[in-house]
Each structure stands twice: as C-alpha cells, then as structure tokens.
Amino acid sequence: MPLPGGQSGEIYILERLRKRFHSGADELIVGIGDDAALVKTGTEETLLTMDTLSEGIHFDLSYMTAYQVGFRLAVSNISDIHAMGGIPVWALLSVSISGGRIDGFLDEFLSGLDDALRRYSITLAGGDMTGSRGGITVTLALTGNRGENLARRSGARPGDRIFITGPPGEASLGHELIKRVGLPVRLETGETLDISIPFEKVEPLVRRFLLPELPPVPPGVNSMIDTSDGLMIDLWRLCRESRAGARIYEEALPLTEGMLMVSDAFGIDLMEHVFGGGEDFHLLFTGPEGMEGAFEIGEITEGESIFLVKKDESEEMIKPTGYVHFVSQ
Ligand SMILES: [Mg+2]
Known part of the structure; x- marks a missing residue:
C-alpha cells in the first residue's frame, strides 16, 4: 500500500523502538504498537499507557479552556485503556509550564482533569512538575486492570x-x-x-x-x-x-x-x-x-x-x- 510520509515516519519510529527495546520477558504480554502495553505484575496483569498534549500542537488556549485541556488529557488516556478492553485505575501527571502562566492555567486544568478522572473512578497517585521556556506540555500516564476480554x-x-x-x-x-x-x-x-x-x-x-x-x-x-x-x-x-x-x-x-x-x-x-x-x-x-x-x-x-x-x-x-x-x- 503506498504510504504518505506521516505513516512511513510512524512505522519507522515504531520499528526502531521495537528493535531497541525488544524484550523476550514473559512478563511483557503486549509490548510496543498497541493502544496500551500489558505487563505481568506479580499474579496480576496490568495495562500501561501514556499520552501527551502540547500547546500549539494538540491544544490552543485561544479557543479552548484550560478545563477542556485537562478533561481531554484524561479522556485520551482512558480511551486507550478501554481500547484494550481494560478498566483504568491509577494516574500519574506531568506538567511543564513557565512560572508566569501557572495562575492562569493550572487550577482550571486540574479541575477538568479531576472531573474526568472521577467520572471513571481513577485516582491520581503522583507525578512531576517542571518549568518550561516554551509552551505548556501536559502528560498523563494510566494503569488499568485487564478486563475479561483482552482486545488487541x-x-x-x-x-x-x-x-x-x-x-x-x-x-x-x-x-x-x-x-x-x-x-x-x-x-x-x-x-x-x-x-x-x-x-x-x-x-x-x-x-x-x-x-x-x-x-x-x-x-x-x-x-x-x-x-x-x-x-x-x-x-x-x-x-x-x-x-x-x-x-x-x-x-x-x-x-x-x-x-x-x-x-x-x-x-x-x-x-x-x-x-x-x-x-x-x-x-x-x-x-x-x-x-x-x-x-x-x-x-x-x-x-x-x-x-x-x-x-x-x-x-x-x-x-x-x-x-x-x-x-x-
Ligand atoms: Mg489509541
């Protein structure tokens, strides 16, 4: 199938990741290339996923509210756990933002994130916050329980x-x-x-x-x-x-x-x-x-x-x- 540059680029990066981080470990049930990874943790099986929204690429505050950015960050991650047939459980959040923009963004962003996480009974367990010299970048990682049917x-x-x-x-x-x-x-x-x-x-x-x-x-x-x-x-x-x-x-x-x-x-x-x-x-x-x-x-x-x-x-x-x-x- 003829492919435009974007898909070729994605395949190229996926293949490089798969090659470099190839793991034969039994604990890795689903690795790179699906909506979420599935790993064995003790006797359980856990889904792992992560998504980033970057200002100017994924969101624009001239026509979106910070609340909506937070809500969508959660939803895009939850959707990946759902796409594996799983149930999301824990979240980790990372925010990169310049000091001068914290007041105008953070509270409303967290409110949107919180509302979405509550809706799906997910608990935020930790994360990271760093400064930024450019735009705002927000990342959420989620774990999930494997559902009855693993959907790949x-x-x-x-x-x-x-x-x-x-x-x-x-x-x-x-x-x-x-x-x-x-x-x-x-x-x-x-x-x-x-x-x-x-x-x-x-x-x-x-x-x-x-x-x-x-x-x-x-x-x-x-x-x-x-x-x-x-x-x-x-x-x-x-x-x-x-x-x-x-x-x-x-x-x-x-x-x-x-x-x-x-x-x-x-x-x-x-x-x-x-x-x-x-x-x-x-x-x-x-x-x-x-x-x-x-x-x-x-x-x-x-x-x-x-x-x-x-x-x-x-x-x-x-x-x-x-x-x-x-x-x-
Ligand atoms: Mg997906």
Whole structure:
C-alpha cells in the first residue's frame, strides 16, 4: 500500500523502538504498537499507557479552556485503556509550564482533569512538575486492570464485521467550527455558541471535541482500537497489526444532521473529516455480524488493502489519512 510520509515516519519510529527495546520477558504480554502495553505484575496483569498534549500542537488556549485541556488529557488516556478492553485505575501527571502562566492555567486544568478522572473512578497517585521556556506540555500516564476480554489490534480475521461506536468526524468538524469562531466556548458552565446554525444541532460536534464522552466498552470483540487519529488511519493500523485488509461501505457510515449542517454552512469537505478527522475517541472494533451498541460499517478481508465501496457500488482503494504525528521533510 503506498504510504504518505506521516505513516512511513510512524512505522519507522515504531520499528526502531521495537528493535531497541525488544524484550523476550514473559512478563511483557503486549509490548510496543498497541493502544496500551500489558505487563505481568506479580499474579496480576496490568495495562500501561501514556499520552501527551502540547500547546500549539494538540491544544490552543485561544479557543479552548484550560478545563477542556485537562478533561481531554484524561479522556485520551482512558480511551486507550478501554481500547484494550481494560478498566483504568491509577494516574500519574506531568506538567511543564513557565512560572508566569501557572495562575492562569493550572487550577482550571486540574479541575477538568479531576472531573474526568472521577467520572471513571481513577485516582491520581503522583507525578512531576517542571518549568518550561516554551509552551505548556501536559502528560498523563494510566494503569488499568485487564478486563475479561483482552482486545488487541491484531485479532481481526477475514470475515469479521467492522463496527464503530459513533459518527466518525464529529470531533474534527467541531474543532474546525470552534477554530473559525476563534473563542473558547465554556460548555462546562453551560455556555452556548451564537452562530447561524441552531446550537442544539452542532453541540454534539463541539462537545465531542472539547469534552468527549467515552462509549461503553463492547464485550466479546476480536480486535479493537480507539479512533484517536482518524477512521482510516486507525483502521489501517488495526489491519496492519492483524495482517488483513478491509472493505468499508460509504452508505453505512453514520453521519448526523449537525455534521451536514456545519460542512454546508462553512463550506467544509465533509468526507475529508469523516475519513481523516481525529480525536473522536470512538471505539473501532471487529467481531461477528450483528454485534450491538455500534454501527456496522464494513468487513475485514484477505490481503492488506482497504477499499471504500461507494454509494454507486464502485470500489476505490484508499490511502490511510488522519492526524500526522511525524512529518518527514
Ligand atoms: Mg489509541
């Protein structure tokens, strides 16, 4: 499959990490390359994950509140534990910030983080705080208990159906909308937006970006990943780890009225966001036909290519698109 620079860069870095830190230890059950690692600790099995948000790359305080940064930091981590079928338990926090910005950021940030951690019964156990000469960087690490079903990216088999827990692209359309408005909207205090579209139609998009709620973890899946970077790139990652391909039906993709309205009103390419928009934190999983609580959008196939079956039934091979972490120049 032809790959743009971003994915090649990711594979390159993953392969380097895997090579350097290759461990044959029995205690390492799932290592580098899944949503979280799984290790043996005594007689227990523990999930480990970590996520960072950097100012100017992952968040912008000109249109997000510090509360929302804290909430999203927790949610992005919890989503990775959920994507393994696990239950999050303990958290460690690291904050890098310049002295002059502590007063305007820290309390509100901690309040958002605390609210999200409480919602999922997670306890903050410690962390680290350092100065910064640049922007603010926040990192959260989480441990989790292994659930009844360990869900790996590598478990998809040809014939499996592909499911997603909600409309892909909502968060990135919400992001686009907020960016254009250019001001923070304090959803956490009930604030709304005064725009040409009824707010109740766009509220789910804005909320999915600013204060996302996580879907319940589906039982009995064969493979799973969370859609943090975009439907197609995350599907491609799942297929790569499973050494399989996929067919996605355009007609089956769940789109909401709010998504259509925002793309219409602001002249935004809807399908670009549906296929490539990240940060939804939905769960993308595979399993037998008819699984409940999610939308069935396609099937796993032999081979390693991903095809989109369009509404006119023509098929198009698609390149994975999504959030590019590493741009090779
Ligand atoms: Mg993930």
